[in-house]
Amino acid sequence: MSNEEKIMTLHPQGKVGVNILKRRYDVIKDFIIDTVTSHGEITYEKLNDMAVEQLSRTFDGKVPWYVVTVKLDLEARGIIERIPKTSPHKIRLRKVNI
Numbered sequence: 001m002s003n004e005e006k007i008m009t010l011h012p013q014g015k016v017g018v019n020i021l022k023r024r025y026d027v028i029k030d031f032i033i034d035t036v037t038s039h040g041e042i043t044y045e046k047l048n049d050m051a052v053e054q055l056s057r058t059f060d061g062k063v064p065w066y067v068v069t070v071k072l073d074l075e076a077r078g079i080i081e082r083i084p085k086t087s088p089h090k091i092r093l094r095k096v097n098i
Helices: 022-039 044-055 063-076
Strands: 006-008 019-021 041-043 080-082 090-093
Touching (some): 022 044, 022 063, 022 090
16 A cells, blocks of 8 residues: 555535545646646646646656546636636636735
């Protein structure tokens, strides 16, 4: 059994999350935040395609599965948001009210 640190993901609709390795979570989280920051807003499909293209050779997991899992977690944590009424759906960083 592994002693690696894990993180329990959240789901924006309150569903039960999944327990995943924190190191994998961090790689995908950083990729999503960096990519969304540089694009302003991006379709989920493009984000996923870019992740597969850029991470598949070095990431020790199924990139598309982790992208959707971490994206939902970041939505639930209020870090990113889906842009309403976009099809295909787009995401952006959530504006923080100070």
